[in-house]
Amino acid sequence: xxxxxxxxxxxxxxxxxxxxxxxxxxxxxxxxxxxxxxxxxxxxxxxxxxxxxxxxxxxxxxxxxxxxxxxxxxxxxxxxxxxxxxxxxxxxxxxxxxxxxxxxxxxxxxxxxxxxxxxxxxxxxxxxxxxxxxxxxxxxxxxxxxxxxxxxxxxxxxxxxxxxxxxxxxxxxxxxxxxxxxxxxxxxxxxxxxxxxxxxxxxxxxxxxxxxxxxxxxxxxxxxxxxxxxxxxxxxxxxxxxxxxxxxxxxxxxxxxxxxxxxxxxxxxxxxxxxxxxxxxxxxxxxxxxxxxxxxxxxxxxxxxxxxxxxxxxxxxxxxxxxxxxxxxxxxxxxxxxxxxxxxxxxxxxxxxxxxxxxxxxxxxxxxxxxxxxxxxxxxxxxxxxxxxxxx
Ligand code: PLP
Numbered sequence: 001x002x003x004x005x006x007x008x009x010x011x012x013x014x015x016x017x018x019x020x021x022x023x024x025x026x027x028x029x030x031x032x033x034x035x036x037x038x039x040x041x042x043x044x045x046x047x048x049x050x051x052x053x054x055x056x057x058x059x060x061x062x063x064x065x066x067x068x069x070x071x072x073x074x075x076x077x078x079x080x081x082x083x084x085x086x087x088x089x090x091x092x093x094x095x096x097x098x099x100x101x102x103x104x105x106x107x108x109x110x111x112x113x114x115x116x117x118x119x120x121x122x123x124x125x126x127x128x129x130x131x132x133x134x135x136x137x138x139x140x141x142x143x144x145x146x147x148x149x150x151x152x153x154x155x156x157x158x159x160x161x162x163x164x165x166x167x168x169x170x171x172x173x174x175x176x177x178x179x180x181x182x183x184x185x186x187x188x189x190x191x192x193x194x195x196x197x198x199x200x201x202x203x204x205x206x207x208x209x210x211x212x213x214x215x216x217x218x219x220x221x222x223x224x225x226x227x228x229x230x231x232x233x234x235x236x237x238x239x240x241x242x243x244x245x246x247x248x249x250x251x252x253x254x255x256x257x258x259x260x261x262x263x264x265x266x267x268x269x270x271x272x273x274x275x276x277x278x279x280x281x282x283x284x285x286x287x288x289x290x291x292x293x294x295x296x297x298x299x300x301x302x303x304x305x306x307x308x309x310x311x312x313x314x315x316x317x318x319x320x321x322x323x324x325x326x327x328x329x330x331x332x333x334x335x336x337x338x339x340x341x342x343x344x345x346x347x348x349x350x351x352x353x354x355x356x357x358x359x360x361x362x363x364x365x366x367x368x369x370x371x372x373x374x375x376x377x378x379x380x381x382x383x384x385x386x387x388x389x390x391x392x
Pocket of ligand 1: 096168239
């Protein structure tokens with residue numbers, strides 16, 4: 001066996017199914033409702049700030065932990081919204097997207113053999129992040145239709161090897177928004193087993209029907225054992241900028257910062273400068289963001305349901321999980337491949353969000369972070385799909 005192969009760690013995970021679906025969409029000229037990136041413009045003021053920063057020669061490395069003004073803006077915003085004090089000098093680390101913030105946090109806080117609790121379905125990066133960190137995941141299932149967890153199953157996932165739990169709220173792929181009571185139940189287990197909560201709150205502002213986002217750091221006693229991860233990507237429609245951050249308790253921040261330093265040194269300097277402008281947009285921006293997405297959500301729900309998809313209505317984030325069993329067109333992967341190649345719409349097979357793939361075999365995820373024209377184009381393509389018997 002040649003030694004000129006990949007190492008053992010990447011051999012344990014597969015290429016991202018979501019990014020593969022985007023490639024297939026391009027290959028087949030399909031409408032891409034698979035990967036969560038907006039196809040409408042980012043806010044003009046934020047783009048202008050990036051251009052101005054480049055012109056003003058903000059083109060060299062920033063401080064490794066992030067440009068001071070961006071760290072201050074992140075800390076100020078979190079404290080103003082949620083009342084949790086954050087020291088930007090110590091606690092905030094700016095990274096290349098929430099993606100790097102998550103892997104830097106896991107590499108910086110987990111030791112080989114530590115266990116991490118993850119809810120399934122999950123955002124697909126957490127599995128590879130755990131493998132890269134030599135950690136072992138314990139999965140706890142979120143049950144449809146409202147994606148609740150069994151408190152006993154959650155309690156059973158904790159033991160003396162548990163080092164962390166990952167929570168993503170609002171949740172990709174289901175749109176679940178964890179309630180204060182659910183977070184309090186998780187917090188109680190974190191206290192009991194001395195466990196860290198790592199929370200991915202990247203869809204913080206994309207929330208519907210009067211639901212409220214509750215950060216784990218606001219739950220009693222949790223600020224000292226929570227790393228909060230967020231980014232510019234979704235809130236400001238700049239997924240390609242790769243600017244995110246981790247807010248960590250002081251005793252953990254140093255470890256995360258060291259890993260981040262040696263992984264990437266820092267995120268793009270002019271885009272960090274533009275992040276300061278983004279974080280100072282008026283409150284109306286966030287209201288319009290959420291109402292715009294709620295309208296698109298309702299549009300996608302209507303167009304999918306009228307064509308025979310059973311949909312789980314999301315409370316937040318910008319995805320709709322559907323059940324496709326009644327179409328009789330095979331399992332999730334067969335269905336998604338048929339959809340992209342024959343119908344011309346790309347979506348993500350549900351099994352890619354589950355460790356127990358059987359749980360995702362009848363599910364397919366669509367995103368609605370798209371212009372009305374894109375959603376209407378998808379609707380026209382989906383007209384060619386034979387609706388399941390008995391559906392409207
Ligand atoms: N976390 C979740 C839950 C996501 O859905 C995504 C992107 O889809 C990311 C993180 C990636 O964030 P970023 O673009 O900031 O790396």
